[in-house]
Amino acid sequence: MKITYRLNExxxxxxxxxxxxxxxxxxxxxxxYRTATNRRYYTHDQDLEYxxxxxxxxxxxxxxxxxxxxxxxxxxxxxxxxxxxLETFCAARGLAVDEWLYDIVRIPKLxxxxxxxxxxxxxxxxxATVSRIADKWFISICVQMETTPFKxxxxxxxxxxxxxxxxxxxxxxxxxxxxxxxxxKKLSRRLVQLQRHLARCSKGSKxxxxxxxxxxxxxxxxxxxxxxxxxxxxxxxxxxxxxxxxEDLNVKGMLKNHxxxxxxxxxxxxxxxxxxEYKAALFGNxxxxxxxxxxxxxxxxxxxxxxxxxxxxxxxxxxxxxxFEIDRDLNAAINIEREGTRLLVY
Ligand SMILES: [Zn+2]
Numbered sequence: 001m002k003i004t005y006r007l008n009e010x011x012x013x014x015x016x017x018x019x020x021x022x023x024x025x026x027x028x029x030x031x032x033y034r035t036a037t038n039r040r041y042y043t044h045d046q047d048l049e050y051x052x053x054x055x056x057x058x059x060x061x062x063x064x065x066x067x068x069x070x071x072x073x074x075x076x077x078x079x080x081x082x083x084x085x086l087e088t089f090c091a092a093r094g095l096a097v098d099e100w101l102y103d104i105v106r107i108p109k110l111x112x113x114x115x116x117x118x119x120x121x122x123x124x125x126x127x128a129t130v131s132r133i134a135d136k137w138f139i140s141i142c143v144q145m146e147t148t149p150f151k152x153x154x155x156x157x158x159x160x161x162x163x164x165x166x167x168x169x170x171x172x173x174x175x176x177x178x179x180x181x182x183x184x185k186k187l188s189r190r191l192v193q194l195q196r197h198l199a200r201c202s203k204g205s206k207x208x209x210x211x212x213x214x215x216x217x218x219x220x221x222x223x224x225x226x227x228x229x230x231x232x233x234x235x236x237x238x239x240x241x242x243x244x245x246x247e248d249l250n251v252k253g254m255l256k257n258h259x260x261x262x263x264x265x266x267x268x269x270x271x272x273x274x275x276x277e278y279k280a281a282l283f284g285n286x287x288x289x290x291x292x293x294x295x296x297x298x299x300x301x302x303x304x305x306x307x308x309x310x311x312x313x314x315x316x317x318x319x320x321x322x323x324f325e326i327d328r329d330l331n332a333a334i335n336i337e338r339e340g341t342r343l344l345v346y
Pocket of ligand 1: 300301302303304305319320321322323324
């Protein structure tokens with residue numbers, strides 16, 4: 001016997017309203033069958049057809065891919081049970097599925113949205129937030145899961161002191177230096193070009209809006225490049241060192257210096273500190289923050305003599321007391337490492 005559904009049953013089955021089905025019937029998108037008494041009914045084949053999974057000859061050769069959907073209503077259920085529900089759904093309809101894709105999310109009022117990347121973590125989904133940068137939309141999904149300890153490198157060094165600077169992003173007390181990526185400096189010419197073009201557009205015009213979007217996209221790209229460089233550096237640091245000593249930088253105060261503000265914000269000191277702090281917690285590292293009043297660059301790392309008349313232009317530190325000569329940033333990094341370990345011990 002053929003399986004048939006009444007109008008309201010079929011509406012429930014395919015999760016559509018009765019009104020929509022009536023409209024589809026009228027416009028011929030999905031024609032209902034009629035009984036002798038002129039009542040509408042639907043068949044099982046139509047159900048499959050609606051799902052885009054009809055099993056006629058042409059389609060049966062096609063690869064069947066099923067998107068695994070995370071609906072807002074079932075967000076609290078475990079992902080596995082949702083997959084199981086889908087599998088039984090497909091098995092009941094006699095569908096051979098070649099591939100499961102887990103990348104569709106239902107956003108209230110917008111409906112089903114396809115993601116460019118599938119969910120990488122499994123667990124209970126607690127909430128989701130939608131945000132937008134330039135013309136790109138993002139959804140951040142909060143997943144509750146068991147934490148696994150992060151992999152640390154085998155020969156982890158014990159302590160490192162870090163001096164952040166404008167010329168070089170970071171100087172480590174072991175002598176290593178890290179160049180910043182400085183994306184704003186690299187792309188500033190393009191930015192100025194775009195902004196000049198914007199100034200020539202009449203406000204509110206189509207061209208103006210388009211130009212503004214171009215600028216927003218470039219700003220987004222700049223921040224992406226900066227974030228990438230910082231993430232690589234902070235990850236490596238937290239992975240390879242047990243104790244990280246940092247200077248408590250007064251970033252807001254430094255930004256008041258207009259000559260340096262652009263360079264400082266391009267380096268992303270604040271973001272660097274934020275990343276080190278949360279990654280240290282993930283890796284189980286210690287952070288020691290040295291007070292901003294600690295004279296890290298004025299002190300001699302060899303004899304502890306303080307050099308009061310140190311100018312910003314002196315790139316190499318020369319000690320009058322013991323004749324010690326060292327790179328200015330390296331000297332500061334060594335001082336920060338010593339002060340940081342002292343603070344941790346006491
Ligand atoms: Zn000295």
